Amino acid sequence: MLTDDETTDSLPRTATLKNKELEEVQETMRAAFLPGNSTVEIREVPVPRPSHGEVLIAVRASTICGSDIRAIYHEHLGKGPEGYQGVIAGHEPSGIIVAAGPGCRRFKPGDRVIVYHISGCGVCNDCRRGYMISCTSAEYRRAYGWQRDGGMAEYLLAEEKDLIHLPDSLTYLDGALIACGFGTAYEALQKIGIDGGHAVLITGLGPVGLAAGVLCRKLGAETIIGVDISSERRELALNLGICDVAIAAGTDNVAKIRELTRGNGVERAVECSANAEARSTAIRATRKWGKIVMVGEGGTVTFNPSPDIIHDQKTIYGSWVTSTWLMEDLVERLVRWELHPEDIVTHRFALDRAGEAYSLMASGRCGKVAVCPTAE
Numbered sequence: 082m083l084t085d086d087e088t089t090d091s092l093p094r095t096a097t098l099k100n101k102e103l104e105e106v107q108e109t110m111r112a113a114f115l116p117g118n119s120t121v122e123i124r125e126v127p128v129p130r131p132s133h134g135e136v137l138i139a140v141r142a143s144t145i146c147g148s149d150i151r152a153i154y155h156e157h158l159g160k161g162p163e164g165y166q167g168v169i170a171g172h173e174p175s176g177i178i179v180a181a182g183p184g185c186r187r188f189k190p191g192d193r194v195i196v197y198h199i200s201g202c203g204v205c206n207d208c209r210r211g212y213m214i215s216c217t218s219a220e221y222r223r224a225y226g227w228q229r230d231g232g233m234a235e236y237l238l239a240e241e242k243d244l245i246h247l248p249d250s251l252t253y254l255d256g257a258l259i260a261c262g263f264g265t266a267y268e269a270l271q272k273i274g275i276d277g278g279h280a281v282l283i284t285g286l287g288p289v290g291l292a293a294g295v296l297c298r299k300l301g302a303e304t305i306i307g308v309d310i311s312s313e314r315r316e317l318a319l320n321l322g323i324c325d326v327a328i329a330a331g332t333d334n335v336a337k338i339r340e341l342t343r344g345n346g347v348e349r350a351v352e353c354s355a356n357a358e359a360r361s362t363a364i365r366a367t368r369k370w371g372k373i374v375m376v377g378e379g380g381t382v383t384f385n386p387s388p389d390i391i392h393d394q395k396t397i398y399g400s401w402v403t404s405t406w407l408m409e410d411l412v413e414r415l416v417r418w419e420l421h422p423e424d425i426v427t428h429r430f431a432l433d434r435a436g437e438a439y440s441l442m443a444s445g446r447c448g449k450v451a452v453c454p455t456a457e
């Protein structure tokens with residue numbers, strides 16, 4: 082057995098680098114908190130030090146999620162996995178490791194990384210499948226930015242097992258988008274399968290819907306139809322070439338989508354809006370034998386099982402975030418496809434202006450919004 086001071090190859094072991102690197106890290110840092118009254122508080126807090134199996138990351142990009150707005154920013158509404166415990170905000174971080182505690186097995190200072198945003202117990206069945214999002218341990222499941230400190234700070238303490246390697250050809254902003262939105266979209270598309278014979282409907286063109294569109298394009302979808310209430314988001318989806326058609330949300334949506342698909346409906350639908358009407362549109366505008374995946378969180382839906390799904394042999398899937406292994410697969414694909422998730426970022430802010438970033442995201446008049454705490 083090797084001790085931390087020995088080397089297995091040309092790379093120095095982390096413990097040797099740890100102290101040297103840590104000397105260069107400041108004592109305190111700025112960090113953003115969400116008090117729950119539609120404001121952001123920037124506080125000066127101590128920089129944490131990594132212990133066994135942990136790393137300290139200098140955060141380079143941290144993006145804002147729809148769930149941050151829905152469950153934390155306006156009011157602390159989240160329960161269970163979405164319960165916000167007054168920690169540093171932000172669950173979509175990417176950065177560079179500046180120090181590693183003892184016992185790290187793969188990652189070391191200097192590595193660029195994405196943080197999978199839920200730290201699970203590591204030993205329940207869901208964690209063993211890589212789905213730490215579904216970790217069943219009430220004691221150990223803690224999501225970054227919800228129950229443990231997140232990425233809206235200059236530094237972030239993370240567990241090594243939650244890290245995904247970020248290749249040099251992807252940017253830190255790409256990494257932040259993969260950490261939640263793109264990972265979530267990729268998982269949903271894997272569940273329903275997308276190919277060149279498919280017309281795809283995406284209801285809700287927020288960051289996850291846009292990510293789904295970008296990935297559907299690469300997976301070969303023949304036609305991509307988007308629906309959103311916001312004209313800014315429809316325009317963005319068209320300007321970026323993510324959707325072929327973008328329709329304003331309304332009562333005529335099912336008829337319009339059928340018209341666009343020679344009366345058939347779409348083969349696949351990805352529901353990212355959480356809106357009840359849009360959900361029933363996604364179900365009803367899908368053709369016989371089609372598949373629908375529900376990604377948008379919260380709210381309800383009403384549909385008539387016999388005409389809407391049973392007689393047409395349709396399948397509805399639920400999809401919650403993704404696994405660490407599928408996130409790694411996505412990273413590999415993005416490199417091969419030369420695809421940059423950051424293309425859907427419309428606004429970037431320094432950490433001191435995080436308040437403006439959250440307020441813009443809450444308005445919905447934007448694509449993805451990013452905060453870059455320690456930009457180079």
Ligand SMILES: [Zn+2]
Nearest residue numbers: 146173261262
């Ligand atoms: Zn998210």
Ligand SMILES: [Zn+2]
Nearest residue numbers: 202205208216
């Ligand atoms: Zn677990």
